[in-house]
Amino acid sequence: MVDTELVDVKGMSNRMLQDFLKKNAISLKTNEAKKIVKLIGRNPTLTELNIFNIQWSEHSSYKSSRKVLKTLPTKAPNVILGPIEDSGVVELGTIDGEKYGIVMSHESHNHPSQVVPYEGAATGIGGILRDVLCMGAKIIGTADPLRFGNPDGKNKNKVKYIANEVIDGIAGYGNAVGIPNLAGDVYFNESFDDNCLVNVVCLGILKEKDIIHSYAPKNADGYDIIIVGKPTDNSGFGGAAFASLILDEEAEESNRGAVQVPDPFLKNVLIRATYEVFNEAKKQNVGLGFKDMGAGGIMCASSELCSAADYGCELDLDNVHVSMKDLPSYIIACSETQERFTWISPKEFTPTILKIYNKDFELSNIAKNARAVVIGQVTDEKNYVVKHKGQVVCNAPIKAVTSGISYDRAAKKPKRNFKEPIIKEKKDYNDVLLKVLSNPAVASKAKCFNHYDKNVMGTGIIEPGQADAGLIKAKGKYGIALAVDNNPKYGRIDPYLGAVNAVAESMRNIAAIGAIPSALTDCLCFGNPEKPEEFYDFKEAVRGIKDAASKINYYKTKNPVPIVSGNVSFYNESNKGKAIDPSPIIACVGVMDDYSKAITMKLKKENSALFLVGERKDELGGSVYYDINKQVGKNVPKIDFQKEKNMIYAVIDSVDKGLLLSCHDISDGGLVATVSEMILGGNADGTIGVEIDIGFSNLRNDKALFSESSGFVFEVENKNVNKVKNIFKKHNIEMIQLGKTTNKKTLTIKKNDDKIIDLKINEIKRPWTSGFAEVLS
């Protein structure tokens, strides 16, 4: 039983209970509070109410999304660990008889970044590094998909401020810990005016046998529970519950307290000290449990570590090192203070852990009062017992604490009135192309990437911006590729197709450098799940991910490209109740068994042949071309799964045989933006020109040039053309000859005999290199 006062949930009227919950900043609904009474068989203490408040928040419990997420394909032969622990693990390959895994995690920090953008973005990285590290992995890279509001709209000043601060926050944290940035994308549109999206993806590497699980090891009865890191404060209190609230501008001030304070300096040292713990544990062959402390802090980490292994635990909050006096027990237990981890360790190994953190790495000299301390023990009793100041403040069945809740949300198809616009055809498209290239969705993101550290660790093979995916050396000759994707406007028009395109494009991105798309993560950013129309969009997007991941099979198998990790972020809407564009943001990780074969998008040789695969269709809904014409349109690209996978396989095979000089996927801005980027290359220093003819297409010129239908453009030396054709023929894909590369420093596009684009490389360089930077200034 408990020693502290109980809250009379049973006895209070709904009205009184509602007031009580509000006064105590508990966002549980009254019926949820009453459910606690049933679950634990009595009225809860205030600490217990706070615990359930966090555990049953959308962020922690996935209460609206859980059933829908179950439909996703998460199993495949290359999955070492699916989406059940802090990160997923997918197979890299076997090197010297050891099987290696890629650890992958994907999170959002949307609401905090809207309120305090620098710290929000920084703590987003901080959190995901912990998710990957706590699997026992070495952290090897990050990527940052970002969505901001309209930089020319009514909120433009705030939008620019947030965008710049977020980019600075990512740089400030990521650079300091020394993890290279591998990929990222940035979109702007008015649906994100009041609610930016800040995603972060993180990769790690480990041997399969070295995985440390997010649950107590076998025979853990009596093992120590150790927390390490920053002293606990109240700074992050309520973060998980906060993440599940709709942002109200007036409440922003009070919400600031819910954003955690990042400390990359402490994290830098913690990561290195933790690697030492891994080494020692391996040397001594000790089994441990290890978990990141994110949402729900001590409570969430300790309860899940023990519950998942069918244990209970007993904690004494007086042992927790704190940086503030007189914190109530529920704050110590649930605070989301950054830069902390929880270990489960056998008693005989505890001194080793304490020594590494406290003595070898002197944590308390790195950040005031930071340290590792034993706060309790694993028990056989299956209860979650928390003591504070000699009193039991929580004593509930541990399974009740961790079981979560689940809702069947109603879904209703919303009305969508999108129409195809009527745009007048032009004689030439020089000016239009320049506008397309300066659009921030297309323009070079160098201003971002060059602010991030891309080559720390010395593993870089292809840096972000140089190709459709980033690539690093992993182990031996193995390379790991990473790409992220989602065009929010596609989702606005059709959430199913938006998701399908995001998955397909992320896989094309990986294939374009020659890697095999091996696993996916999804960060599903949507509006309010309690609104049936918004929940419908969520379900449609999940259906899209499922279809694309299952039907664009893993390279030459019948298996899906599995979803190994993910995150759901709901309530992304303004205080006026308008949801953001449905945004299932996808990351795809790729594997190459020989990174030396990888290619970039930049043209390599004069007089080589340029080919297109993927026919041009009247699919410009959500395109950049419509955007610069102030239109949205209706025809979002559709993906023919069979063709898509054949195209992807053929590109992978051709790169593997060393037959492609360069390759680029077709996406934002369409065929002509793709070709322009191949001319310029990631650093905009290309000098090889292009002459192409779009006579192959029956579409209107503008549609042929700017349609974003799926496809690739690649460069082949003339002597290799037949070999490449044979590969594509085997995969039933028709190669369309676009034209050739030239020694003239120009981009010339003809339709039969009419020149429809004729620009010098220098002319296309200017808008492409300045468009994104101008939007931020």
Place this chain on the structure above:
Amino acid sequence: MTKPNIAVIYFPGNNCEVETLEAVKAAGMDGKILRWNTKEYLSDFDGYVIPGGWAYEDRIRAGVIAAKDPVMNIIKEESRKGKPVLGICNGAQVLVETGMVPGLKDKVEFALAPNKNPFVSGYYNVWVNIKSIQNKKRAAFTDLDKNEVLKLPIAHGEGRFVTKDKALVKQLIKNKQIIFQYCNEEGKIEDKFPTNPNGSMLNIAAICSKEGNIMAMMPHPERAIWKRQIPGSKKTDQKTNNIRIFESMKRYIIKNK
């Protein structure tokens, strides 16, 4: 003879120590990453590298706190015996803050100021070119061919060598202490962006102590020792000419032993 043994120092906040040690080993030396609080054997090493990162969080100013760490006193003492000391990026900032570079007056003579960059303010990470303008024997790290251009990344927010002391600049030129300068791909030293990526005075990328055994350099040779690491290069494990900075260090140690 045994391989020279190099200590790569890890101050809390450094983040390039692993690849720096890899470069040391690739050049045929032995080495170890030494935490700032393990000083016992520090004087047994034949040379030292202070790697990049944010030592002590760059509190107050980049490199200041680390410069006052007792570890640096020991390294300073050892450098007086002629042992080579290389500071890369944050390590360069530390060496400048200890006064070991340029080392004319045993005090801080130079500053590494915030970059001047028309596009990105603050931290900037791009590939640049540098070349040594001194002869092979000038410093412990300069056994390079005349006009040999090295391609390597910079990754810093405060890397602009600057001083108002005109006499000091004259002295540095006279003493041949300016070692590496930013140049274009052809080796031409031009004081304009992007050739000079941070607005550094006289395009300075690295300067050495008067005796030549201590060098502070802002770019990162340790991130560019294999061809695969260089954008646009064949993705092989052949070494690049950046390794020669570390090989110079090795030859210097062997010669002076």
